[in-house]
Amino acid sequence: MSSAEILNELREIMIDVFDVDDLEVTPATTAEDVEEWDSLSHVRLVVAVERKFKIKFKNSEIEALKSVGDLVNLIEAKTAA
Amino acid sequence: MLFNSYIFIFGFLPLALALTYLAGRFLQPLAKLTLTLLSLGFYAFWRPVHLPILLFSIVFNYVVGGIIQRAYAAGKERTVRVWMVLGLLVDLSMLGWFKYANFVAENVASLTGVPDPLPHIILPLAISFFTFQKIAYLIDSARGDARPMSFLDFSLFAAFFPQLIAGPIVHYKEVVPQIQARTFGRLISRNLLVGLTIFAIGLFKKTVIADTLASQANPLFEASGAHAFNLASGWMAALLYTFQLYFDFSGYSDMAIGLGRMFGVKLPLNFHSPLRAASVIEYWRRWHMTLQRFIVAYIFQPLSVPLNRYAAEKGLQGWGAFGVAVAVPTFVTFVAVGVWHGAGWTFVAFGVMHAIYICVNEAWREHRKRVRRKLRKQGKTLGEPAAPERVSYHLLTLLGVIYANVMFRSKSVGDAMEVWAGMSGFRGLDLSLPAALGWGVWSALALAFGLVFLAPNTQQIMGRFDPAFNWREWKDAAPAPIRWTWRPDTAGLVFAGVVLIAGVLMVQRGRAIFLYFNF
Numbered sequence: 001m002s003s004a005e006i007l008n009e010l011r012e013i014m015i016d017v018f019d020v021d022d023l024e025v026t027p028a029t030t031a032e033d034v035e036e037w038d039s040l041s042h043v044r045l046v047v048a049v050e051r052k053f054k055i056k057f058k059n060s061e062i063e064a065l066k067s068v069g070d071l072v073n074l075i076e077a078k079t080a081a
Numbered sequence: 082m083l084f085n086s087y088i089f090i091f092g093f094l095p096l097a098l099a100l101t102y103l104a105g106r107f108l109q110p111l112a113k114l115t116l117t118l119l120s121l122g123f124y125a126f127w128r129p130v131h132l133p134i135l136l137f138s139i140v141f142n143y144v145v146g147g148i149i150q151r152a153y154a155a156g157k158e159r160t161v162r163v164w165m166v167l168g169l170l171v172d173l174s175m176l177g178w179f180k181y182a183n184f185v186a187e188n189v190a191s192l193t194g195v196p197d198p199l200p201h202i203i204l205p206l207a208i209s210f211f212t213f214q215k216i217a218y219l220i221d222s223a224r225g226d227a228r229p230m231s232f233l234d235f236s237l238f239a240a241f242f243p244q245l246i247a248g249p250i251v252h253y254k255e256v257v258p259q260i261q262a263r264t265f266g267r268l269i270s271r272n273l274l275v276g277l278t279i280f281a282i283g284l285f286k287k288t289v290i291a292d293t294l295a296s297q298a299n300p301l302f303e304a305s306g307a308h309a310f311n312l313a314s315g316w317m318a319a320l321l322y323t324f325q326l327y328f329d330f331s332g333y334s335d336m337a338i339g340l341g342r343m344f345g346v347k348l349p350l351n352f353h354s355p356l357r358a359a360s361v362i363e364y365w366r367r368w369h370m371t372l373q374r375f376i377v378a379y380i381f382q383p384l385s386v387p388l389n390r391y392a393a394e395k396g397l398q399g400w401g402a403f404g405v406a407v408a409v410p411t412f413v414t415f416v417a418v419g420v421w422h423g424a425g426w427t428f429v430a431f432g433v434m435h436a437i438y439i440c441v442n443e444a445w446r447e448h449r450k451r452v453r454r455k456l457r458k459q460g461k462t463l464g465e466p467a468a469p470e471r472v473s474y475h476l477l478t479l480l481g482v483i484y485a486n487v488m489f490r491s492k493s494v495g496d497a498m499e500v501w502a503g504m505s506g507f508r509g510l511d512l513s514l515p516a517a518l519g520w521g522v523w524s525a526l527a528l529a530f531g532l533v534f535l536a537p538n539t540q541q542i543m544g545r546f547d548p549a550f551n552w553r554e555w556k557d558a559a560p561a562p563i564r565w566t567w568r569p570d571t572a573g574l575v576f577a578g579v580v581l582i583a584g585v586l587m588v589q590r591g592r593a594i595f596l597y598f599n600f
Contacts, residue, residue: 019450021462032554038362039377040385040407040443047389059383060224 001079006072013052017045027069053079082126083595084280084336085287085588093123097242098273098343105266112266113237116344120242124206131205134175135240141171142215143235149222150229165223169216176212179204184424207246209421213375214239217252220379227253234260243340247333247597249351249371255550259346269345274569275546276342278577282539283335284584290532291328292590293525297518298322302490302500310503311511317518318500323486324529326596327356330369333595335539338549347550354538354559359474361438361481367559372421380417385410407443412436427488427497434485537561 001009011025018036031037037045046062049055049071055078065071082089097119105112125132145168152160183202190197221227230238238257244250259265298321301314310318334351341348355368365373385406392406412433419432453463466474484501491497502508537560540548544556544566567573 019453021457038366039381040362043382043385043389044406046386047393050390051393057386059386062382062386063378064224064226 003072006075013048017048029068082123102268109266113233117237117240120240123242127206134205139239146222153225161223168219172212172215181424210248213250221253243337249348272342272345276339280336280339281577281581283332285580286328286332288584288587291325294321294325297522298325310500311508312506313512313514315500315503319483319487322490323483329596349550353555356533357559360442361478362442381414408440411439426494431485431489438481535562542567
């Protein structure tokens, strides 16, 4: 899956998890840009991504995520393996 | 040594600045050594017998951190894990012994009837703070976020006196690059001026506001048992203490951030107008922020991720999913936050109360989510809450925080219940206040109210000068109704001077200890 496709999938998941009507997502988007994105919803997002892409993250990886781009890269690396 | 004492303001601080910057003119390592030794002296001034505990913590964690970093670099995952667990065990055992041994022994003794064998253990100053800093350092090392450094750099990172006693709790990647930068140890007048102004604001918050509120709140709480709280005195006590706690600890944190800046180091924020939050979840993102992120990263998240996975795998829905994925990790996390402040049932109760608040908050968000989904199917959208609803969110958050702070302050759960009974009207609707409370209490409350709800916070005032390590993340959050930013012009210098002088003058009313020195 290309990173553009991953980003698109991710946007769908984020709209569902954060429960917003629409969301503009770029690789540079961070938690500060999305009001609903806090530590509670972050965990839900991560678990939703894990299930969708059938991968698993480590605690240190989850914590190191700073932007949507980081998440896309991590998903790309994990699904390629 | 207290930041709000003459010996610190007129003795230690000028001396430390002069010696560090003088040494820095010759050799950067000499500046680091000077500042490290001064910081250790600063700690020992309080109670010299506890200095060895701090020194042990520094040496032990430097050695273990180094082993972990080298193992990480060599890709030896097992070694990393073994040493990290060992390091954490030693750090936590030390904290556990000094902080919780008496509490556990007392409770065991009262349950079993066997006499308590332990003598009274004196809590070493700052142990909760410097232990948490070390734990974060070991975990950062195990994750490859901390690199090997000299023992001198590590000692300065660990002992740096502005943050040593009561935080902010800092990470390697925040502070170490700053003390390893080439400019460290060089006098930059802008840092000195900006740092001094931030320090002055913090000192003002502590000595002018918090100590005034304390002088009114303390007699009320200490007399509990001696007199019955009524509606007015219950609320007065709760409000005074809530504002005292905020101005005391946020004032302390400002002073720490200002002092760090005077030495050219930007520390992370600890408060961002938490009492203006519209939900309790938001409140905790802005109250004691460096403790909160520690707890979220190392307790909440490691607990919550597997529980969320479990809930998703089992296909749990509704309250079942909520209980497993939200309630369990929230309760564990907030009980930990509570007892971090001290060994006592009041702190456990405080944690449980906030856990309940967070769960209610989260359930309410879920409810709004469902409503929004339903509306969306009908092609409608759920509008933003109108002004009265938003105001009610703010009030409800404050109400919860104030009730919980009564528990936080009281000597026992029973005492707290007495205050609550008064506040809640169970002792009648008597509105008389103890005669000892003069007109001063109203002006102090009015000033506190005005500053909390209308005025910009310290970092917003200093916003033009990148006042803290993570200022950029917060610069657009929670704008105040009154907007004013400091500049080094006439008005700015007059402001800094007036605030500093008022803060210094009020020091002599009695050098009151900071509330967070007890934790």
